[in-house]
Amino acid sequence: EPEVTQTPSHQVTQMGQEVILRCVPISNHLYFYWYRQILGQKVEFLVSFYNNEISEKSEIFDDQFSVERPDGSNFTLKIRSTKLEDSAMYFCASSRLGGTGRESPLHFGNGTRLTVT
Amino acid sequence: QKEVEQDPGPLSVPEGAIVSLNCTYSNSAFQYFMWYRQYSRKGPELLMYTYSSGNKEDGRFTAQVDKSSKYISLFIRDSQPSDSATYLCAMTIAMDSSYKLIFGSGTRLLVRP
Numbered sequence: 001e002p003e004v005t006q007t008p009s010h011q012v013t014q015m016g017q018e019v020i021l022r023c024v025p026i027s028n029h030l031y032f033y034w035y036r037q038i039l040g041q042k043v044e045f046l047v048s049f050y051n052n053e054i055s056e057k058s059e060i061f062d063d064q065f066s067v068e069r070p071d072g073s074n075f076t077l078k079i080r081s082t083k084l085e086d087s088a089m090y091f092c093a094s095s096r097l098g099g100t101g102r103e104s105p106l107h108f109g110n111g112t113r114l115t116v117t
Numbered sequence: 118q119k120e121v122e123q124d125p126g127p128l129s130v131p132e133g134a135i136v137s138l139n140c141t142y143s144n145s146a147f148q149y150f151m152w153y154r155q156y157s158r159k160g161p162e163l164l165m166y167t168y169s170s171g172n173k174e175d176g177r178f179t180a181q182v183d184k185s186s187k188y189i190s191l192f193i194r195d196s197q198p199s200d201s202a203t204y205l206c207a208m209t210i211a212m213d214s215s216y217k218l219i220f221g222s223g224t225r226l227l228v229r230p
Contacts, residue, residue, distance in 0.1 A: 041222070048212065048215045056215060056217065105149075108160035108162070111158075113158075
């Protein structure tokens, strides 16, 4: 069964450094998402991306964050200058369709655990 | 009031028991209701999704939605140790061109052999 893959599985970085988290969505999916889960807390929406542009973003997704689809397969999340509170699991997800989600649920990758020291 | 409330557990049951997991929600705009299973250090894995009030069955899993009460449930029959995981309810809310999921905090389930 096709799956969303994310690399690296664990990233350790120093505060103030830039990180890029990478995702390969399922190949026939058109909508891409990033979610975040701080340890012990809920999974939270960050951003959705369709047709090479951001379609929605949450209040968490400030100017330090950016997303890109640099080629036909990868989808990346960049954090420009990491803060301690950015430490979390970051999940990439994709869906075949957007709209209301009927018959097109989100499929998640296994996440990248980001540790900011 | 939180948009989605879910008892964090942990819920510990013996193998073979019927498990009932529940969420309540406050936003009438939620359209689709999903249950995800999350093993430790893994991403959420979709188990069930439903739209309308009523029951939907898939193998040992039954998802139930009661929109009038804003209450959803997941039942697991004949629970197995391999069912031990965190179960997340999630609900979709439409945005302009896509949708986002609002998750519950997750219920940790332990099925004892």
